[in-house]
Amino acid sequence: MPIEFSKGLSARATPIPGLIILDLPVHGDARGWFKENWQREKMAAAGIELPDFGPVQNNISFNDAVGTTRGIHAEPWDKYVSVATGRIFGAWVDLREGDTFGAVFTAELDPSTAIFVPRGVGNSYQTLEPDTAYTYLVNDHWSPDATYTFLNLADETAAIDWPIPLENVEISAKDLQHPRLADVVPMPPKKILVTGANGQLGRALREEFGEHPWIEYASRAELDLTSPDLDAARRWRDYATIINAAAYTKVDAAETTEGRVQAWAANVTAVAALARVAGRNGITLVHVSSDYVFDGTADGAYPEGAALSPLGVYGQTKAAGDVVVSTLPRHYIVRTSWVIGEGNNFVRTMASLAERGIDPRVVDDQVGRLSFTSDIAAAIRALIDGEAPFGVYNVTGQGEPVTWFDVARTVFELTGHDPGRVTGVSTAEYFAGATGPVAPRPLNSVLDAAAAQAVGLPLADAGVRLREYLERA
Structure with missing residues (x-):
């Protein structure tokens, strides 16, 4: 699927509070393409209300095969996820305490889209093209003392419609063991x-x-x-x-x-x-x-x-x-x-x-x-x-x-x-x-x-x- 080059910088709300999907301008020619992946000043000028979350680490996940699926993990930090190359299907589930616990949102991301994931919202990604890499900025470092929350990829309540059935994809054994929604301990507020x-x-x-x-x-x-x-x-x-x-x-x-x-x-x-x-x-x-x-x-x-x-x-x-x-x-x-x-x-x-x-x-x-x-x-x-x-x-x-x-x-x-x-x-x-x-x-x-x-x-x-x-x- 080709990258969409005609987008302007904009943001869209989702059913999960604080989870915001962004359209990013991508500029391409015969040499390839270029984008400003995170441009705080332009985002603010465009009226995009993202917190100035102060990232301290930039991670990259590279996936060889189509269908590589990573579990629904909710971490005690905010993250900004975008695609460097390829295409992914993302699934997000609100695992925070509150009225929207269990709310689900799904979307496809390519280099022209990104998403801001607030603390406590479970996120999972399935690659739709080979040699896919996605990157995420986070505003805390991993710690064994931090609180993490997980949800099973096959949870019947969330009922995520995976593009590639889970029985046909690469999943870690640990992700297969995560609890169903009824047994999830919600992420407490800060x-x-x-x-x-x-x-x-x-x-x-x-x-x-x-x-x-x-x-x-x-x-x-x-x-x-x-x-x-x-x-x-x-x-x-x-x-x-x-x-x-x-x-x-x-x-x-x-x-x-x-x-x-x-x-x-x-x-x-x-x-x-x-x-x-x-x-x-x-x-x-x-x-x-x-x-x-x-x-x-x-x-x-x-x-x-x-x-x-x-x-x-x-x-x-x-x-x-x-x-x-x-x-x-x-x-x-x-x-x-x-x-x-x-x-x-x-x-x-x-x-x-x-x-x-x-x-x-x-x-x-x-x-x-x-x-x-x-x-x-x-x-x-x-x-x-x-x-x-x-x-x-x-x-x-x-x-x-x-x-x-x-x-x-x-x-x-x-x-x-x-x-x-x-x-x-x-x-x-x-x-x-x-x-x-x-x-x-x-x-x-x-x-x-x-x-x-x-x-x-x-x-x-x-x-x-x-x-x-x-x-x-």
Whole structure:
């Protein structure tokens, strides 16, 4: 069968999600033919939405005889398959967990066609011409520790209509022994790793994502992000996303000699190590940032693209971490403020003071919005599941900005106590008698959530969330 030379560069969807067949321009004359087998820039210009999957290996399969048939193998990596010479019949079966498990697609490939095969989709090829060679780019190296899934070529459920009957072709004994579809263990999705799993946000992320084999929650004791062995701590190619909820958050202690070292280690050195792992392995890194990366002097809310201008050591380390993460092609920086979750926090402290009859002095010149960890976790999941554009997203509670003094009075009122017991003071007055180092605070912590709202992140009213939080306490 002659090669088709008249095609333009285009792509066609298949019944299997992510499995995309491509038509490639082939240029021929009396000398032979030439094609650009993988041309990322032209594919993007043509509107072909293939992931920039970062191949690390190029393999070639050469087959002498017509009918050589290779088994239905699903590997834990993506591959781009094309024909160098000859012609093949391809069969693909979705062996991933999900609604399309068992879906089948078949097609013939010659040098003018190629196909992108996503991780977990079983693929098999039967040669239709002698001296056929096909090539595939893959974005991982074979490993004995990786997870592989197989399907029998003769499975009755898939019912593949092989051009050359299987009893008449060359097949390896191993391929003949693979299981039927009913006995196949589906390929699990790539993993999600949550660091800082024991913190306020880490606990909320565990509640949001739940317990699944493909989700890991790690505390510092379980995964030291500053270890020189971090690259070998996991088979990182099995991970799709790292959510970094680990951080040093002792704002005042960060101003001490010891605290400064600890803050830089946790908020910069560890983040840089995660960024290195993510970059090398095509992992999306979700990094949680802070309003402390700004000096609080802005007139109005800080947009996502506002220039960083931290005041103290804690803010400086968070800003440095943001810069490191922003260099990755696949990243979400989730910037938040005034975080409230399970554990010790300002709201619980005020509720306890109210109950114990203590009348607090609370600063009334710092303005912002409360952000509840359950909402931050939900927003992070929405970013990942919705495959939102990578970049910075401000994620805070919504509603009118308030002061810490306003929050304290509201807590007193909602818990049945007299809000008049709370006295407002300036930040300078509040810390006037401090005996240890005090970090400078941004007076304006209001963040503009326009980008988050544009992609439909679930942002709740902070006042409503405060009431619900106290009702559960």
